[in-house]
Amino acid sequence: MTGRAEPPRSRPDEHVPVTPGWTCGSCGDEWPCATKRTRLLAEYKVDRASLSVYLGSCLAAASVDLPGSPGSLLRDRFIGWVPRGR
Numbered sequence: 001m002t003g004r005a006e007p008p009r010s011r012p013d014e015h016v017p018v019t020p021g022w023t024c025g026s027c028g029d030e031w032p033c034a035t036k037r038t039r040l041l042a043e044y045k046v047d048r049a050s051l052s053v054y055l056g057s058c059l060a061a062a063s064v065d066l067p068g069s070p071g072s073l074l075r076d077r078f079i080g081w082v083p084r085g086r
Helices: 035-041 050-064 071-078
Strands: none
Touching: 035 050, 035 071
C-alpha cells in the first residue's frame, strides 16, 4: 500500500468524460454523448437549472482543455441540446 488514495473508478457504462479531450469513457464519442445526454435529462428532469449549471461548468473546463475549439461549437455541444423552459 502506497498511502495514497486511489481515485474512484467509474463503471464502464457510466459514460463519464475523459479529459483533456472530453471524450466519453464508455463509447468514445464526444462528451456528453447521446447516452449521457439521455441520462442527464432523466436525472435532472425536475431541476433543469442545476443541469444547466453543471453543464456550464463542464463547458468552462472544456474551453480551457480545448483552446482551439470554436466557442460556438463547444456551447452547442455542452448546453445547446438542453430543452428550453416554457
